[in-house]
Amino acid sequence: MDSVFRTHQARECTKEKIGERVTLNGWVQKRRDLGGLIFLDLRDRSGVVQIVFQPEVSPEAARLADQLRSEYVVSITGTIAARDPENVNPKMETGDIEIIGEEVHIFNPAKTPPFPIRDNSDVEEAVRLKYRYIDLRRPKMQETMLIRHRAMQSVRRFLDERGFIELETPMLTRSTPEGARDYLVPSRVHEGSFYALPQSPQLFKQLFMVAGMERYFQFARCFRDEDLRADRQPEFTQIDIETSFIPPETFLAMMEEMVATLFKETIGVDVPVPFPRMSYREAIERFGSDKPDLRFGMELVDLSDELRDSSFKVFSGTIQNGGQVKAVNVKGCAGWSRKEVDQWGKTAESLGAKGLAWLSFKEEGVKGSVAKFLTPEEIDAIAGKTKAETGDLLFFVADRPQTVANVLGELRLRLGKALNLIPENEYKFVWITEFPLLEYSEEDGRYYAMHHPFTMPLEEDIPLLDTDPGKVRAQAYDMVLNGYEIGGGSQRIYRREVQEKMFKALGITNEEAKEKFGFLLEAFEYGAPPHGGIAFGFDRIVMLLAGRSNLRECIAFPKTASATCLLTEAPSPVDEKQLEELHIKIRQPQK
């Protein structure tokens, strides 16, 4: 039986090996019958190779080859031969050779697959997900899974070499207060109690630091019971990292190097380090986003100074009431039709703007929705600040600063895409720093921690915790790539007096703190080192490495909104006896 197993992979059949007898195993990609000769494309994980069966070489092999159909699993033995020059296929890696087929063994026949195994066929995603085991045979999917694999190995090697220890944390844990909804697991032993699947190993990684592990990492599966979107999966993998006794700057530099090594080793891209830094405030001001895409310009320009005293009250009134007027310069688009401009206006409104004002710098003069309300001096000042030249189009939003940022930030991205301003295969990293430590909720009339309540404030802002908590900046940092937040971390509070100030600012009493975070606070009393860390969204990194835009393409067996697509991921009903053991009942629908 052994003799039917492969001696070579498809890609290994090169012209250096002409004359060698080889056995290949794989799937039939294509079979053609050309005047009695049977041509077979055999596919394995390494690639595709062409095999020719000639009745005069082996009538039996030719007879069997004639029976083969797409996706049959076969073993082929034959001799590598040069192709005739006119038959060389430069598009194929093995296109200068073919194999003269001598023996055929059919491991397994196959039904006709529901869609062809090739990229760029327009098969509905639902069908591809239903037959995921067939879809994963496509070259692009195989490549993505390989990139995912290589990325894991690269990061692990990097961290291992620097003394990081990979440590596993439990999946069945006590629920801790975090942002999203937990998946719950009823306990059979503890009646009426539930484990939670972890939203992140945050608590455990901080405990590892108290435990003296000093440098920890893990590829951690995390869970959030949230509704599905194309860019979100309820179970996801994060590269979870925590360190003690490292100056924050040294740590950030190490993380940059790790990511640069990852890009080099998986897709051969050189990423320059150090990454630029940008404060949260600057990112919002210039790009309307805390995850700016730096691959193109079209920055937001603040015109509040220029328009504060304008007689056009829509602008000046907004500014005087604490709002802003900002614009983006859509270079070279002064010629857009009224209809096109209106379309963008509707987009702006759908994003929350009350309207989208515009000025168009035409040869024949400045036109646009607000042209007649502004003085020539004001228009000059605007043109100066926005660097608007003849041929340019300006879009304005006047509103509360947050709305201006949201609308113009998103408009900038969509304009960039529509105008093809965003170069592919370019990787622009940036650290966003100095996040606000706290966010004020108008609704609840209190502050919430923007990251989590263990995030360290900037040393010089600690006194503000008592006086003006909203102004306190955090020692937190997000790594942003091409408009995606790929990682986020912080230095953690490890000193009791800072933690107490923090809880006070959050309006959490000592009793509440003990109730919610008691286990960690207790641990901290037994000698907590200065520590900090970061978590990277690994699925998203794979998506960017593989040049994909859909997160589902980067996970072998993703979840889908319908969950009926793939039997393996649809939950199933369980029987009464099992439920009884778990002390739970299915709830009757409320009348």
Added chain:
Amino acid sequence: MDSVFRTHQARECTKEKIGERVTLNGWVQKRRDLGGLIFLDLRDRSGVVQIVFQPEVSPEAARLADQLRSEYVVSITGTIAARDPENVNPKMETGDIEIIGEEVHIFNPAKTPPFPIRDNSDVEEAVRLKYRYIDLRRPKMQETMLIRHRAMQSVRRFLDERGFIELETPMLTRSTPEGARDYLVPSRVHEGSFYALPQSPQLFKQLFMVAGMERYFQFARCFRDEDLRADRQPEFTQIDIETSFIPPETFLAMMEEMVATLFKETIGVDVPVPFPRMSYREAIERFGSDKPDLRFGMELVDLSDELRDSSFKVFSGTIQNGGQVKAVNVKGCAGWSRKEVDQWGKTAESLGAKGLAWLSFKEEGVKGSVAKFLTPEEIDAIAGKTKAETGDLLFFVADRPQTVANVLGELRLRLGKALNLIPENEYKFVWITEFPLLEYSEEDGRYYAMHHPFTMPLEEDIPLLDTDPGKVRAQAYDMVLNGYEIGGGSQRIYRREVQEKMFKALGITNEEAKEKFGFLLEAFEYGAPPHGGIAFGFDRIVMLLAGRSNLRECIAFPKTASATCLLTEAPSPVDEKQLEELHIKIRQPQK
């Protein structure tokens, strides 16, 4: 602030660096005040180093050092100096130097820990688990976690180099019929339906083979809702491996090499390959176990031929009714007291034997419970077969073969331990092969798959599936080390006609098969390659590598039977609203 961060780790302070000024960060292991000099042992992950504070060097540093207590987290700056020859401590890695302390910075004070941070202190496990973050500071725990880390990297590197791809499989899956009880996760979206946490990625890894991945591995977290024991955890990590198109022999050799590399790279032990093979049948016959500990002899000796016609009916009657008489030779223990022998008899009974017969070969003649029932010829024959010499003691069990194997197998292990026959630091690997494919359940009057219903029978036994299913041997293999099953795998059925025979032998109708395994069977119709794989119990491998006997010592945050030991692992109650979203209710206790 940066200046307080470490320049060196403790272990890096060697006599080659005498005169260098260094900054160390870590925990205070011990502080002693000797006539105005303060001696500090500072511990970090790398080890311990001694620091001396002399008031004349820095009064401020000496003052601060005097305030330090056990487990304070500190930064110490000082200069490496040679110790006086009489103060050299050869037990300490850094025992030939000390650091003259010049600056002290206290990162954090610490309460007195509930137990000292050293190995071999007799602290109750419950306390150590409650304060796991302190227990993990102990050198032995740190070493175990490091071994675990290194083991993961070694296996990954090995498999990566051989073209294996690390692929992740979902944790929230549909329940599939496997041995143990599933952990269930109620779905919020699908009313009354539940996900199951995977008992193993078996289904997915076979789908990966259908998907053309060819060589897959994963460190997979698996779950079984079983009751806790010292050697079992409800969530555990397995090294999950599956391959296509590899001859089984080649695959087993590769796995041997992987494990040998692992032992070499983590604990420096040379493991000879290839591993010996032993059929299931031989293992049961010689050792009474399918996971024999080959580090010592005391094999089971079958005396059925010798005693079939004995006039001692307890023996001959058992043999004639299909039972066995077997013995183990407890070398040199003829001198045991009657009380000692009786104690072993009670042990045998507690293991299921009706009694334990014995013969003791004394200088003065053969004594023992059955001496007077056997003829001199029979005793000679027994002595010949068991190689009993003067001074030896024989224990006999006469019973059904399964009981004989269970009782004598376990007795052998306990005798080996009691008599110190089992060498430590020796690693005896063996492959157990040719497992029965099916097990007959007297109770249910039917066969069950011993591994799972996709296990391939031995090619030559396939016809027996129709005629004598109990005789069919499986293409299954367990890797056994020192009496522990550390891995188990098989070749899988990939051909439809064999699968149908298998289902028939199991008494599963086509409809049932479709209902239970439909998804996999459907996948197999689209081109399944010949494939097989293995899963290693990673936690257990770590236990053996680290020389531990308790699985909980090898997992950073294990589960415990009480689950109240560690807040982080105890499940918590959830509120009505959450339950409502999950469509479930806590069941009222039955009256």
